[in-house]
Amino acid sequence: MSTFVWIVVPYACLAVFVGGHVWRWRRDQFGWTTHTSQLLESRILRWGSPLFHLGAFGVIGGHAMGLLVPASLTAKLGIPEGLYHATAVWGGTLTGVMLVAGLTLLIARRFVKGRVRRTTTTMDRVLYGALTAMVLLGMTATVGTNLLGEGYDYRETIAVWFRSVFWLSPQSHLMTEAPLVYQLHAIGGFLFLALWPFTRLVHVWSAPLAYLWRPYVVYRARRGAPIAPAPAPAVVRDRAVAEGRNGA
16 A cells, blocks of 8 residues: 555656646647636735735745755755754745635635636636645644644655655655655645646746747838828819719
């Protein structure tokens, strides 16, 4: 069972993550968008979207720092373990609260505003449900275990296992020692990656970076003979009068 959960499932989810994006790009490029509903409602979105995105960026950055940076490296850099732990816990709590507030506003907006609710797809509901589960598990681990509880050093177990998966030498035994909330959060993260290609989250790979260097006005040369300007109304009138006299 341990081999299936901590080795087979992560690799299967990563395969779906990569293959799903390829399939989505080849079969549904017109659906590769945020499906924004800003025109339907903007007042709640004006608050919910920045809070959600800023909180998400902070949470992703914190996860990257905690999972990818080994404890030996921070020790070599002279960063005390207590300082690292305090920064991770309080930084994770702050960004987590922002993420919770933003996600709550976005979900409430989907149900409170009728026009937005009618444009919400089944996959949107699945996505919001998965996000809610992931955020609740993450906040329980950060606030419940590390801030208010006895604490848990995930860098000695979960982080090592996570890196070992990408080094193609997964150490599944490390996850059996982790608290249940961390286990659920870890496996939920990989399942969330498998869901990613089939949701509106694909838009994060299509940031409009070209806007940073494209010119403000794009000039294009007109090919072929120039079009003669339209005659003035007075000229049209005089021609009509002259033609009428000649006909008479």
